[in-house]
Amino acid sequence: MAVFVDLNITNCKDVKKLQNMIEMAAHLGYSTVAINHVFEFESKKMEIGKPISTKELFSTLPTVQGKSIPIKILTRLTIIASDPSHCNVLRSTSPSTRLYDIVAVFPKTEKLFHAACTSIDVDLICINVTEKAPFFFRRPPINAAIQRGIFFELVYTPAIKDSTLRRYTISNALSLMQVCKGKNIIISSGAERALEMRGPYDIATLGLLFGLTEGVAKAAVSTNCRSAVLHGETRKTAFGVVYTVKKTCLEEEEAEPVCKKAKKS
Amino acid sequence: MLRGLEACPRHLLVCEKSSFLHEKSRHSALVQSHYYNCSVSLLLPECASLPEHIKRTVDNFGRYYLVRNLPLHEFVKEDFINTFVKKGAFYALTYRTRIDQDNSAALLPTGKLILSVDKDTYEELGLQGKPSLYSGKNPLRYIIKIDLTEEGLAPGGKKFQRLNWAFTEKKPLKCDFLLAWDNTGAPSILSYFCKYTVKECNFKITSRISRDLPCPVLKSGDLHGKPEESCSSEELFDWLGAVSNSIDCDNDSSNFISAFCCPHPNTMVERAHLCTINGFVTPENIQRLLDQLREYFAEPKLTQWVSLIVHGFADSPVSWKECEHGFFKGGENLYSVVVFNNQDYWLQMAVGTHDGCPP
Amino acid sequence: MDPMHGRMREQPKLAGPTSYERIVLKNPSEHHYMKVQLEFNGEGAQLSATQFKLLVVSALKNLHGEVGSSLPLDLLSFDEKTLCAVLRVCSRGLVKLWSSLTLLGHYKNHECSIRVIQTSPFLLALAGNSRELDLE
Numbered sequence A: 001m002a003v004f005v006d007l008n009i010t011n012c013k014d015v016k017k018l019q020n021m022i023e024m025a026a027h028l029g030y031s032t033v034a035i036n037h038v039f040e041f042e043s044k045k046m047e048i049g050k051p052i053s054t055k056e057l058f059s060t061l062p063t064v065q066g067k068s069i070p071i072k073i074l075t076r077l078t079i080i081a082s083d084p085s086h087c088n089v090l091r092s093t094s095p096s097t098r099l100y101d102i103v104a105v106f107p108k109t110e111k112l113f114h115a116a117c118t119s120i121d122v123d124l125i126c127i128n129v130t131e132k133a134p135f136f137f138r139r140p141p142i143n144a145a146i147q148r149g150i151f152f153e154l155v156y157t158p159a160i161k162d163s164t165l166r167r168y169t170i171s172n173a174l175s176l177m178q179v180c181k182g183k184n185i186i187i188s189s190g191a192e193r194a195l196e197m198r199g200p201y202d203i204a205t206l207g208l209l210f211g212l213t214e215g216v217a218k219a220a221v222s223t224n225c226r227s228a229v230l231h232g233e234t235r236k237t238a239f240g241v242v243y244t245v246k247k248t249c250l251e252e253e254e255a256e257p258v259c260k261k262a263k264k265s
Numbered sequence B: 001m002l003r004g005l006e007a008c009p010r011h012l013l014v015c016e017k018s019s020f021l022h023e024k025s026r027h028s029a030l031v032q033s034h035y036y037n038c039s040v041s042l043l044l045p046e047c048a049s050l051p052e053h054i055k056r057t058v059d060n061f062g063r064y065y066l067v068r069n070l071p072l073h074e075f076v077k078e079d080f081i082n083t084f085v086k087k088g089a090f091y092a093l094t095y096r097t098r099i100d101q102d103n104s105a106a107l108l109p110t111g112k113l114i115l116s117v118d119k120d121t122y123e124e125l126g127l128q129g130k131p132s133l134y135s136g137k138n139p140l141r142y143i144i145k146i147d148l149t150e151e152g153l154a155p156g157g158k159k160f161q162r163l164n165w166a167f168t169e170k171k172p173l174k175c176d177f178l179l180a181w182d183n184t185g186a187p188s189i190l191s192y193f194c195k196y197t198v199k200e201c202n203f204k205i206t207s208r209i210s211r212d213l214p215c216p217v218l219k220s221g222d223l224h225g226k227p228e229e230s231c232s233s234e235e236l237f238d239w240l241g242a243v244s245n246s247i248d249c250d251n252d253s254s255n256f257i258s259a260f261c262c263p264h265p266n267t268m269v270e271r272a273h274l275c276t277i278n279g280f281v282t283p284e285n286i287q288r289l290l291d292q293l294r295e296y297f298a299e300p301k302l303t304q305w306v307s308l309i310v311h312g313f314a315d316s317p318v319s320w321k322e323c324e325h326g327f328f329k330g331g332e333n334l335y336s337v338v339v340f341n342n343q344d345y346w347l348q349m350a351v352g353t354h355d356g357c358p359p
Numbered sequence C: 001m002d003p004m005h006g007r008m009r010e011q012p013k014l015a016g017p018t019s020y021e022r023i024v025l026k027n028p029s030e031h032h033y034m035k036v037q038l039e040f041n042g043e044g045a046q047l048s049a050t051q052f053k054l055l056v057v058s059a060l061k062n063l064h065g066e067v068g069s070s071l072p073l074d075l076l077s078f079d080e081k082t083l084c085a086v087l088r089v090c091s092r093g094l095v096k097l098w099s100s101l102t103l104l105g106h107y108k109n110h111e112c113s114i115r116v117i118q119t120s121p122f123l124l125a126l127a128g129n130s131r132e133l134d135l136e
Helices: A015-028 A084-091 A110-118 A139-147 A157-161 A163-180 A200-209 A214-219 A223-237 A241-264 B027-032 B052-059 B072-076 B078-083 B119-125 B158-170 B233-244 B283-298 C003-010 C049-069 C091-103 C123-127
Strands: A005-010 A032-040 A072-081 A102-107 A124-126 A151-155 A185-188 B012-019 B037-045 B064-071 B090-094 B104-107 B112-118 B141-147 B174-181 B198-201 B204-216 B266-281 B305-312 B333-340 B344-351 C021-026 C031-040 C073-079 C084-090 C110-120
Touching: A005 A015, A005 A072, A005 A151, A005 A185, A005 A223, A015 A032, A072 A084, A072 A124, A084 A102, A084 A110, A102 A110, A102 A223, A110 A124, A110 A139, A139 A163, A151 A163, A151 A223, A157 A163, A157 C091, A163 A185, A185 A200, A185 A223, A200 A214, A200 C091, A200 C110, A214 A223, B012 B233, B027 B283, B027 B333, B027 B344, B037 B233, B037 B283, B052 B283, B064 B072, B072 B078, B072 B112, B072 B158, B104 B174, B112 B119, B119 B141, B119 B158, B174 B266, B204 B233, B233 B266, B233 B305, B233 B333, B233 B344, B233 C123, B283 B305, B283 B333, B305 C123, B333 C123, C031 C091, C031 C123, C049 C073, C049 C091, C084 C091, C084 C123, C091 C110, C110 C123
Parallel strands: A005 A032, A032 A072, A072 A102, A102 A124, A124 A151, A151 A185
Antiparallel strands: B012 B344, B012 C021, B037 B266, B037 B305, B064 B174, B064 B198, B090 B104, B090 B174, B104 B112, B112 B141, B204 B266, B305 B333, B333 B344, C031 C084, C031 C110, C073 C084
C-alpha cells in the first residue's frame, strides 16, 4: 500500500521523448519513476558517465493524475554484465555509481547471477525476458538475494511488442516464481515510448499471469519498489554491504515500540 | 500456479425490502450513515420533466467547499470543535488522495476524525491506531480514530495536547479537503477558514431522457422475482447500471457486438428521466430527496416505482458508519433505493473487495 | 404502442405494507464490466464497434488461445469519436480479458494502447467515479 512506481523508463537522447514518457507515467497514476541508464561494456576500461539531470527536464513537473502532487523522478544505472570484470565498478565504492538513486545489474551468465545475488552491491537484478533463460534459477542464490533485500525485476514492454518475447517473458517469470515464491519481485515497464506504458492496476493484473497472487502483484508495482528505492538510499549513504541489510530489518522492528508508546499515552 | 487467472475480486450485494410505513424501517439510518457521496441520481420512468417539488429540493442543495493545504491540527482546535463539530453535521474528506496509496482523512458528522495513513506516517505521528484490515500480514497501512467530542479530549488536557503536538510538530499533515456543513444558521466555512484558499463549489446537475426503453416489471413484495411474473432485485440493479451508462439493452442473443438484454419480464416505457447531481453530497440532502420521492406518488403516476441511486467516494476511509473502506481494483460503495407507489421500498447496497458487509 | 404498456396503468395498488426481508449475496455478479479507451499515437485509425470487438477478441485469442477467445464477451457501448467502450465479460474471464488488453500493442499498422479507466462487478458503479470528480 504505497504509491505506484515505475523503476524503468529507458533513457534516451531525445529529451522530448523522455518528457513524453514521464508525462504519460504521471497520467497513468505513477507517483515515482526512474530513468534507466544502461551501460554495456565494450572495452574493459569504460567509464560510467553521470546521470541525466532530472531538474533540467521540466520547468514544472507533471502532476500525478488524480492527485495534487508532482511526479518524482529518480535516476537508475543498469550494468549489463557478461564478464566478472564488469562488476568491478559495483564492488568498489566507485563515485560514479553513487550518483544514481538505484543500481541494477543484468547478469548474462549463471556465475554472474550467483555473484549478483550473493555479493555484489546492487538494488535490483534484471531477469532476462527476451530469450529463453540461459541458466536455471537455483534456490540458494535467490534466497540469499531475498535475504539481502535485493529485488528481481521483470519488464513488460517486450511482451507488448512481440508474441515470441511474450512467451519468454511469461515462461521465465513462471520459472523464477517457482523458486522465489513471489517474494521480492518488481515489475516495471522498460518503456522506450510513451504508448508502451501501462497503468499500475493493469500491471498488477498482468502479475497474475506471471504467477503472482493478487496482493503480491500489486506490491510489485508499489511497496516492493519503495523498498528497492530505500535500499538504494541506504547503499548510497552506507559504505558496506552488510549495513544495508541491517537497516531494512531495523525499520521493520521499530514499528513495535512506537505502537506501545502510543498506547501508554 | 495460475489459479488467480479465473478468480474474480470479491464483492457483496445486499438487498432489502421494507416499507416506509414500518416503525422500525431502517431507510433513514442507512442513508444517514453513508457519509460521503460523490453523486446522486434520480431515475423516473414515464416522466418528461422533474416535478417542481423535486426540482426545488435539488436547487436547495446549497454548496460545498474545497480547502487547499489544510493542516489537520485545524480540526483539533477548541474553537473549531465548538463552532462546527458540536453544532451540527460537519463533513470533511480529503480530496484527490488515493486510499490505496496516500494518507487520507475524514471527519464524520458524529465528530470522529478517521485517518488512514501509511506505515511511515503512522510511526511519525505516534498516535494509537490499528492496522488496516486489508493490508496483510505486514501492515503498511494504519487506521487512527479520534473522537473529537469525547470528554477526555477537553482542551488543555493531556490527550488534547498530545494530539496537537502530533499534528503540529511531530508530523504536520496537510491535505486538500472537501467540506460540507449542514447548518445554515451557523458561521460559514468561508469566513472560518479565511486563512486558507477556499473554493466554493456548486453541484453539477445533468438531466437525460431516454426514449422507448424496456423497463423491468417489479413486485414490491417479491425481492427474488418469479419467472414470467417479476424481476429480482439483483436483475434490477444490473439494469439500473445499463440505464445510467446509456447502454442499449434491446439485443438478440445472436448479436455479435452485444447480447446484453433487459431482464424479463419487462414493459416498454416511452421515456425515462435520469437526473444526476455531482459533487460532495451530504446524507441530509439525500434524505430530503428521498422524502420528496415518496411524495411523488401523492398524485397518480404512470409508473409504479422510481429509483434513487447514490455513489460513494472510492477513496473514502469509511463506507457505512465507521466500516473500513479500501480500494483494490475498484472502490465500489454505492446504493440504490427503489420507491414504490404503495410506500414500499427496496434497498440495494453494493461494496467491492476492501469493504465490510453493509449494515 | 406496446400492448404491455396499458397493463402497467391498470394494475391495482398492493394491499398492506410489505414485510422486512434482507438477502446478502456474496460475489453475486456473473459478469464484470470494464470501461476502457483505445489510444493511438497522434492520428491513429478509425474504428467501428464491430472492428473494436474484433480487436478485443483477437487480443484474447493471441494471449489465451481458442478457449480465451470464446469467453462470453459483450461490447455494451462504443463511442467512435472518443474510442471509449464498456465491455462485459463473465467473471471467470476478467483476468484473461484484462491481461489481453494490457498486452495489446498494435491495431493494423498503428501502435496503440488500451487504457482501462474503471472496472467493477457492478455496471452501476461505472456511472459514478469519484476519481473523476474534477473541481479545478
